[in-house]
Amino acid sequence: MDSRPLLPRNREQKLGAFAGIAVALLLLALHNPFSGYVTTAERIPISIPGLNLFPCEDGWEREDGGTDWFCQDGRQVRRLPFAEWRTEAPAFAWIGRPANLLMLLVIDALAAVAWLLLFRPEKSA
Numbered sequence: 374m375d376s377r378p379l380l381p382r383n384r385e386q387k388l389g390a391f392a393g394i395a396v397a398l399l400l401l402a403l404h405n406p407f408s409g410y411v412t413t414a415e416r417i418p419i420s421i422p423g424l425n426l427f428p429c430e431d432g433w434e435r436e437d438g439g440t441d442w443f444c445q446d447g448r449q450v451r452r453l454p455f456a457e458w459r460t461e462a463p464a465f466a467w468i469g470r471p472a473n474l475l476m477l478l479v480i481d482a483l484a485a486v487a488w489l490l491l492f493r494p495e496k497s498a
Contacts, residue, residue, distance in 0.1 A: 385492040393485025397478055404474045408461035416449040
């Protein structure tokens with residue numbers, strides 16, 4: 374029994390492994406994590422003289438919907454859940470979310486493993 378069934382041995386497997394790695398690197402480059410991540414959202418208060426629509430005292434506040442807002446100097450900021458994070462400057466908006474990138478990387482890894490298994494060398498009798 375071979376102890377290394379997924380390591381590339383023939384030309385087809387090596388091409389599949391190279392393609393899987395190249396696609397993963399391309400996806401990572403399109404995601405552009407080096408531009409930084411947006412992990413918070415700010416609520417801009419509407420200022421109408423004599424009316425404060427978003428009253429805010431310094432510290433944490435919780436709304437009825439369960440959203441936690443941090444108030445400081447009249448600004449209201451909330452932490453985004455992981456599924457809503459995004460990079461500052463992705464190549465296109467959809468791949469800017471880390472959850473979407475992770476899904477694409479899993480699909481790429483599964484395709485690469487399927488390719489390696491599909492082109493296994495035949496066992497000699």
